[in-house]
Amino acid sequence: MLQSQLFTKTRKEVPSEEVSRNAKLLIKAGFVDKLQAGVYTYLPLGLRVLEKIANIIRDEMNRAGGQEILMPSLHPKENWEKTDRWNTMDDLYKIVDSSKKEFALGPTHEEIVVPLAKQFIASYRDLPMYVYQIQNKFRMELRSKSGVLRGREFLMKDFYSFHADEEDLDRHYEVMITAYKNIFKRVGLGDITHLTFASGGSFSKYSHEFQTVTGAGEDTIHICDSCSTAINEEIIAEQKECPECGGKKLKTEKAIEVGNTFKLKNKFSDPFGLAYKDSEGKDHPVIMGCYGIGLGRLMGAIVEVLADKAGIVWPASVAPFAAHVVEVKSAESANVAMAAQEIYGMLSREGFDTLYDDRNVNAGEKFADADLIGIPTRVVVSEKSIRAGGVEMKGRTELAGMIVQKEKLIDLLSKNTNQ
Ligand code: ATP
Numbered sequence: 001m002l003q004s005q006l007f008t009k010t011r012k013e014v015p016s017e018e019v020s021r022n023a024k025l026l027i028k029a030g031f032v033d034k035l036q037a038g039v040y041t042y043l044p045l046g047l048r049v050l051e052k053i054a055n056i057i058r059d060e061m062n063r064a065g066g067q068e069i070l071m072p073s074l075h076p077k078e079n080w081e082k083t084d085r086w087n088t089m090d091d092l093y094k095i096v097d098s099s100k101k102e103f104a105l106g107p108t109h110e111e112i113v114v115p116l117a118k119q120f121i122a123s124y125r126d127l128p129m130y131v132y133q134i135q136n137k138f139r140m141e142l143r144s145k146s147g148v149l150r151g152r153e154f155l156m157k158d159f160y161s162f163h164a165d166e167e168d169l170d171r172h173y174e175v176m177i178t179a180y181k182n183i184f185k186r187v188g189l190g191d192i193t194h195l196t197f198a199s200g201g202s203f204s205k206y207s208h209e210f211q212t213v214t215g216a217g218e219d220t221i222h223i224c225d226s227c228s229t230a231i232n233e234e235i236i237a238e239q240k241e242c243p244e245c246g247g248k249k250l251k252t253e254k255a256i257e258v259g260n261t262f263k264l265k266n267k268f269s270d271p272f273g274l275a276y277k278d279s280e281g282k283d284h285p286v287i288m289g290c291y292g293i294g295l296g297r298l299m300g301a302i303v304e305v306l307a308d309k310a311g312i313v314w315p316a317s318v319a320p321f322a323a324h325v326v327e328v329k330s331a332e333s334a335n336v337a338m339a340a341q342e343i344y345g346m347l348s349r350e351g352f353d354t355l356y357d358d359r360n361v362n363a364g365e366k367f368a369d370a371d372l373i374g375i376p377t378r379v380v381v382s383e384k385s386i387r388a389g390g391v392e393m394k395g396r397t398e399l400a401g402m403i404v405q406k407e408k409l410i411d412l413l414s415k416n417t418n419q
């Protein structure tokens with residue numbers, strides 16, 4: 001992609017009320033635009049990152065047996081009355097149309113997926129079954145000062161599992177925990193994302209959250225020194241040891257919940273009468289689990305955790321482009337532009353998504369923008385690099401680049417991309 005053709009430009013200013021670091025950087029670099037508090041547009045660069053995150057999540061959810069669907073946002077009021085959440089859920093957006101009919105804008109989808117599953121699940125032979133979606137949620141968040149970490153409209157992956165009994169739910173729950181660990185590792189947050197014991201509500205002792213350690217987080221967690229499992233402050237006023245291994249040394253950190261897993265059991269199957277017949281024809285409630293991940297939140301967490309003074313630092317797995325070719329023109333020669341075009345063409349042919357800074361601006365500005373945007377590898381083509389027999393290649397967090405011959409560039413880039 002030619003940077004001169006990119007829909008967005010980097011910005012010097014961000015809206016004055018925007019206080020979060022993730023949103024400031026994402027807005028400046030042209031990944032998102034803020035429409036109103038808690039509501040963001042994902043621009044070409046931002047959407048590329050979001051899609052990469054979505055594809056990693058899809059891959060792991062498909063492996064865990066999930067089948068992808070897409071449910072609507074506009075929900076009938078009756079479904080929300082059935083579960084008693086029409087009046088009890090504080091953050092539910094309710095809308096009325098001109099015929100006075102009321103709807104909810106979906107904040108989550110148990111009220112839709114359970115009656116949906118009822119049409120296809122009747123017998124023990126239909127179980128277990130797993131569906132998920134990646135879809136926009138709406139929640140009337142009171143505080144929306146955390147940028148894309150806390151949207152009022154935000155993208156979530158929600159996965160729902162249907163089982164014959166609690167043993168089967170327990171089995172699949174472990175499959176999901178493993179899938180979640182894989183996801184957080186693959187997006188570059190593995191080391192600082194902790195499986196965290198949280199409150200299970202009235203129907204389960206615990207639920208689990210995946211908490212990423214960052215000062216931008218709104219939760220406080222206590223991380224076990226020996227097994228790295230954590231406990232959410234909300235349940236441990238009295239708890240002084242790790243529920244996983246009994247470890248007594250716990251470290252307190254601020255963190256953001258990037259995902260969670262919940263044993264719903266029959267909480268939602270009962271109100272909708274979702275039941276199945278066993279091999280003797282006897283009825284039982286279907287046992288459910290639900291599992292969420294916020295995609296925008298995950299993107300924001302990556303920015304919060306990895307960005308440095310100069311800008312965003314994307315892990316290769318979610319970066320909008322693999323390489324950023326920067327052409328540094330000089331008055332003396334037209335060779336540079338030709339050499340840069342050649343490198344851009346070569347990288348594109350070899351399958352590397354490349355952003356090519358072909359703009360007529362000075363080198364300082366180009367380098368500052370490249371740092372701000374945060375593509376993992378910068379490839380500078382200049383008079384100097386040509387004289388030295390190649391291009392100057394530099395990792396986003398490296399202080400200095402090195403000259404490499406263009407034949408070696410592909411090898412080195414492949415290594416970076418597969419890290
Ligand atoms: P929180 O305690 O942060 O409000 P939650 O418990 O309400 O989160 P869930 O209902 O479990 O969140 O939603 C599943 C996932 O969706 C969360 O783990 C998080 O990653 C994401 N998420 C929740 N609320 C938001 C939001 N307002 N903006 C962006 N992502 C969100």
Ligand code: MG
């Ligand atoms: Mg919430």
